[in-house]
Amino acid sequence: MAEFMDVHHDMRGITADQLRQAHQADLAIEGEEGVHFKQAWADPDSGVVYCLSEAPSAEAVQRIHERAGHKADEIHPVPLTV
């Protein structure tokens, strides 16, 4: 398992409820790909959302995000953490 940070752009105006619902939609199906979405952070003004996950691959992360209705614009493995 590796850690990934994925980024969504164009989420301007996202609310706390919408972020929670999007995260719940991921959590509901993440196990089918062996993914776990650990945390997400959103800036409603610029529309950027960051999601931190553990997953077998970036493709697995994207498959869950796509099925949940919010494809990521970037997905980076982040093997280094401090």
Place this chain on the structure above:
Amino acid sequence: MAEFMDVHHDMRGITADQLRQAHQADLAIEGEEGVHFKQAWADPDSGVVYCLSEAPSAEAVQRIHERAGHKADEIHPVPLTV
């Protein structure tokens, strides 16, 4: 205090030691601006580094990063977290 996610590009090839040293350089002076750098994640292949902090402002985050020798390319407040 608010949370911020800042992003550094062009850190290709960064090592675990370099990430740790950069983070330590931030921690050593962060108190002077009331900032706390909580965590950082790096992708040596694409060269992107994400830093999560608590701070009074994005400008305070940038002042610490600049003084520590690694100015951020983007700094986003992330008022929503899940």
